[in-house]
Amino acid sequence: MNATVSRSGSGHGLLDLAVIGGGINGAGIARDAAGRGLKVLLCEKDDFAEGTSSRSGKLIHGGLRYLEYYEFRLVREALIEREVLLASAPHIIWPMRFVLPHSPEQRPAWLVRTGLFLYDHLGGRKQLPASRNVDLAHEPEGAPLRPEFRRGFEYSDCWVDDSRLVILNLVDAARKGAVILPRTRAVSARREDGVWLLDMHRENGEVQTVRARALVNAAGPWVQDVVQGVAGLNSAHNVRLVKGSHLVVPKFWSGSQAYLLQNTDRRVIFVNPYETDLALIGTTDIVHDGRAEDVAIDGGEIDYLLAVLDRYFRAAPRKADIIHAFSGVRPLYDDNADNPSAVTRDYVFEVHGTPEQPPLLSIFGGKITTFRRLAEQALERLAPWFPQMAPAWTADACLPGGNLGSSFEQFLADLAAAYPALPQQAVTHYARLYGTCARDLLGSARSTDDLGRHFGGTFYERELAYLREREWASTAADVLERRTKHGLHLTRAERETFEAQL
Template identity: 45%
Template sequence: VLPHDPSMRPVWMMRIGLFLYDHLARREVLPASATVDLRHGEIGQPLKPRYSKGFAYSDGWVDDARLVVLNAVDARERGAEVLTRWRCADAQRAASGWQVTLQGPGGQERSVQAKVLVNAAGPWAAQFLREHAHIQDSKTLRLVKGSHIVVRKLFDHQTAYVLQSPDRRIIFVIPYEGEFTLIGTTDVEHNGPVGQARIAADEIAYLCEQASRYMRQTVTPADVVWSYSGVRPLLEDEAANPAAVTRDYQLELDTRAAPLLTVWGGKMTTFRKLAEEAADMLAAPLGGSRGAWTQDAFLPGGDLSGWIGTAQRPDGDFQRFEQALTLRHPELSEPMARRWARAYGSRVELLLRDGLGEVVAPGLYEAELRYLHEHEWARTADDVLWRR
C-alpha cells in the first residue's frame, strides 16, 4: 500500500502510473491495483491519521538466500560441479580455451580447463577482469550501497507499505520473519572494498526519519535490532543521483580469443532472463543450443503435485501444501511447518527421512542440520543461521 501524500505526487499521476503497471505486467495471479480508504480497516491503522487515501498494488518477493542456493542445487542435479568456498585465483587464455587456477578454503589449488569463461562476479566484475583475467576493460561500474534496518514489528498484518520521501525516493516497510519489520533501502555511493559495506549512522537516521513520517509509532535508532547492507553493481551512466542510475544489465561477449562473457549490472528481478540471454550468446562458442526452457521449470522442491495434485494458483497451492505437510507430519509445530514449507517445498521429505532427531537450537533440529550439510553445502553456523 502506498499512502498518498498530496505534497509529493498528485493523485492523477499515481493512477496513471498504476494503470501502466497493471497493463504492462502479466496479471495471471496478482490482483490489479486499487484505491484504498485508509481511514478504516487494519491497513490504515499503523499510519498517521493524516494519510486517509492510498493505492494498493501487488508484487512478488523472494528469499534471496534460498533462491541462490536452490539454483546451485538445481545446477548440480543437472550435472554441474558446484565448488563453494573456492575462488578463481588466475585465468589465462590458451589455444584451446581457458586455463583457470582455483584456490580452495585451505589454500589448496586446482587447475581446470574451460571452453568459455563467464564473469558473473557482480560488484567484483571489473576487479576480476583486471586482477585475475589480466584484461583491461573500458566499462566502469558504479557501486551503490543499499542498507536496511530491522525493528520489532510495527503492525500485525502481512501488507507492506511504500513510502514517498521528500527527496523523491521511496522506502519500503515490509513484514519480516513474523515478529519484525524491515525498512529500506538507501542509495549511497560506495567507494571502499565491496565486502566491507556497512550501514552508516546517517543511513539509520534517514530510514528511521522516513518511516516515522508515516507510521503512528515513531521509529528511532534505538529500535533497530539488526541491519544489513548490499552493494549494487550499476553501469556508470553519469547520473548525478545514485538513485537515478540505470538498474539494467549489459552482457559483453569477447571472442577475440578464448570466449569471455562478462555480466555488467543486473538485479534479482531479471536474473532468469539475464541467464537465458547469456546462454543464447554462448550457444555458438559451445557448439549447440537447446533453447530457453527455464520459464516453466521448477526449482528443487517447487513441484508440489505429489502433495496437492494438479496446480491451480501459486498462493492457494502453497496453502494447500502447508496443510498437507501438517497433516502428514503432525510432529512439526505450526511455525516450523510453515518455515520448512517455504524454504524446502517438497524436499521436506529428504529432511524427515530419519525423523527430526535432537534439538540443536530453538527451532532447529538435527534433521534440518543434516540435510543442509549433505545437500546444501552448509559447513558453519553462519551457513545455517544466515545463509540458508
C-alpha cells in the same frame, strides 16, 4: 599450510563453461547451462549469496519507481519474470500487497494512478490482483498511519527469500551435473591451445587448474577485478557500487500488507512484513567508493530510515527497537547518472573473444528479479561457441521444492498431516524453506526427538545435517544467516552455543 597442487588433470576434464561468482546471476547461468547439456563448473570465493544476493530488499518486483526514469523495457521484463518466478518457486516466493499512502508533496495523485495503470498492464499480469484506491481514513490498512494520510493506493508485487533463491538454483545446477565450488577463488585465467586455463585457490590451500571452452564473469561488485586482475583484459564498461541498508525491527502494525513510503527526497522506502513477527525496512541509496567487502550501515542511514517511518506512522520504531541491520552494495551498470537512485537497474554484457578465441562473458549490473532472463540472454550470447547447445528451458521449470502440486496452503496442510507430532511452527518453516524437499529432510521423523539436538526456535540438528550435506553450508553464518534466518530467532546464548559446537 602447504598447498596441494592439482593442475589440468583435475578430474573435471574439459569444461564447456567455468562460471566465476556464486551470486544470483552466476547461479542462474550455471543452472541454465547445465540444463542445456553443457559441462559446467562454478566457483565462488566466499559462501554463496554472501554479498549482494543475500542483502537485497527481498522483493521480486517490476520496479514501480523505474517508470519515472522511462525504464519501460526493464519494468516490462521484470513484471513478466515476476509471474515466471512465482510459478517456479511458490515456497520461497509469494504475493504481497503494498499500500502507498498518498503524499501530494512528492507526486500528484494522477501521476501515481498512471504509474499503477502501467504497472498493472505492462507485464501481462495473470496471477496477482490489480491495483486499487484505498480510503486510509476508514480501511484497516490506514490504522497504523498518521491521520493526515487519508488517501492511498494498493498494488501487488512478490516477496522472495533471496539467499535461498541462489541456493536452489545451485542445487538444481548440481543435480544437472554442474560442479559447484564454494570458497574457491579464481586467481588467474589465460588462453592456451584454444581454451581457457583457470587457476583457482581453495580455502583449504589447494590450487586447482581447470580447462574451459568459455568463462563467465558473474562476480557482481568484483566484475572488473575478474576482467583485469584474473583475465588480464581491458573493459569498456564499469559498475557503480551503490550501498543499500536495511533495518529489522519488531512488526509494528496488524495485517499482512507492506507499505511503500515516499520520502521528501523523492526516494521510496519499503516497510515489509518479515519472518512472521518482524519488519524489514529499507533501503538507502548511497554511492560506495570503498571496497565492496567493507560496506556497513552508518548512523546517518539509520536516522534517515527512522525519520521516514516517523513521518508516516503513529507509533514508529526507535533506535532501541532495532534487532538487526545489514548493508549490501548493488553493482549497478555505470550509466553516468548523477543521482544514485536514477542509475539504471538494467544489465549489459561484454564479450571478449572471437569465433577463433575462447570467450570471456562479463555481466555488468542486473537485479534479482531478472536473473533468469539474464541467464538466458547470457547463453544466447555464447551460442556461437556452442552450436549444439540445447534450447532455453527454465521458463517452465520449477526450482527444487517448488513442485507443490497445489496452493502453498494446501501443501502446508498436507505436510502437517504427514508429521502430526512435530510443532506446527517447525513444519511451516520446513515447508517455506524447502517446499517438497522438506519430505527428504524430515524423512521418517515422528517426533522432535527424531530431529536431534534442539538449538533453539525451530532449529534442530536434522536440518543442520541436511544443509551441510545438500547445500554446502560449513560455517555458522552460512546456516543462520543465508540458508535460514534462524539467527534472528535464537537468543544470544543459543547462538553462541551453536557457533561454539559447529
